[in-house]
Amino acid sequence: MHDRNDHPVISRRGLLVGAGVLAGSLVVPGMANADTKFPMPTGSDLNVLITGDAGTGEAGQRAVAAAAKQIYQAERIELAVGLGDNIYEDGAESVDDDEFSTKFEQPNAGIDVPWLMVLGNHDCSGIFPGSGGNPSKGDHEVGYHQRSRRWYMPSRYYQVALPASGTPLVEFFALDTVPVASTVMQTDPNYAWDGPYMRQQRQWLDRALGASRATWKIVLTHHPYRNNGKHGNAGAYDGVTTGDYMSGKHLQELFEQVVVGRADYILSGHDHTLQILDTALKSKGTQQIICGAAAKKGDGSSKVTNPSFWQDFSSLGFMVAKIRGTALTLDAYTVDPATSTARLAYTHHRPR
Helix, strand or coil: EEEECEEEECCCCCHHHHHHHCCCCCCCCCCCCCCCCCCCEEECCCCCCCCCCCCCCCHHHHHHHHHHHHHHHCCCEEEEEEECCCCCCCCCCCCCHHHHHHHHHHHHCCCCCCCECCCCCHHHCCCCCCCCCCCHHHHHHHHHHHHCCCCCCCCCCCCEEEEECCCCEEEEEEEECCCHHCCCCCCCHHHHHCCCHHHHHHHHHHHHHHHHCCEEEECCCCCCCCCCCCCCCCCCCHHCCCCCCCCHHHHHHHHCCCCCCCCHHHHHEECCCCECCHHHHHCCCEEECCCEECCCCCCCCCCCCCCCCEECCCCEHHHHHHCCCCEEEEEEEEEEEEEEEEEEEEEEEEEC
């Protein structure tokens, strides 16, 4: 199955190159594929590194990556997640852009696992950095999937069920939220809030969530549904409540009509903070996590409108999800940028 731009969309039971399983051997010279990419996990439990808004290539990112590498080695992490804004400030200019190396490969060298990546507003910058006004620019990051052992983005939106055989322990649904949360109006009709691309993505997500047999269902996005940081909740991003784009009101509709009550977690970045929110009761079991402090940190400001278990609005950091059949545990780490060391700040345990 393909989207409008002929990008492959992964079915729950399908096997794609990045899943690490193919019948026979397919080698494309100069490109990563099933034989060269880091393999997807196959075990009955899974530890996942969660990062977001990482791609600066600067000291903050390097400090977080160095701290995360220590936890990766200690906790037997087999998968990582990058929640958008992968290439600051304007996104990649081509699949050969050297910023893939300086802002992803080099900082994360040694964390040798597949990284499930999603697009952020800075990855799709238009005239203004971070505007999200040129979604097609994200195709460079999709193309980079064929160039990297660790970067996993076979399409602008996709799903990955693990393990790939049998009943999955967890299924990840990676979304592209940029077209419905940009700070400018989309001028390409394909990427309009009600255009073909978003309609197809919504239809895919609805079918995929409905068909999933996974014990845990986790939606990966850049823009959050609920958020106590400065950007606020979808539908009122940055205090804007009107218009089809900046407010994120159509993304709010997508969350509430398709995701809430069907996914266990929404993992998002965008806000440069760390938040483990207590949203499951009001959101039919769907819990919102914000993890966008892998390179930039908040200034301590917040717009608290949602109950929380724990939140930090002024530290660099990352999280680790320990996914088991009977429970999912989230460990939140803050990072000292001067020493590149991680401190376990909070642990949240959720039984199945």
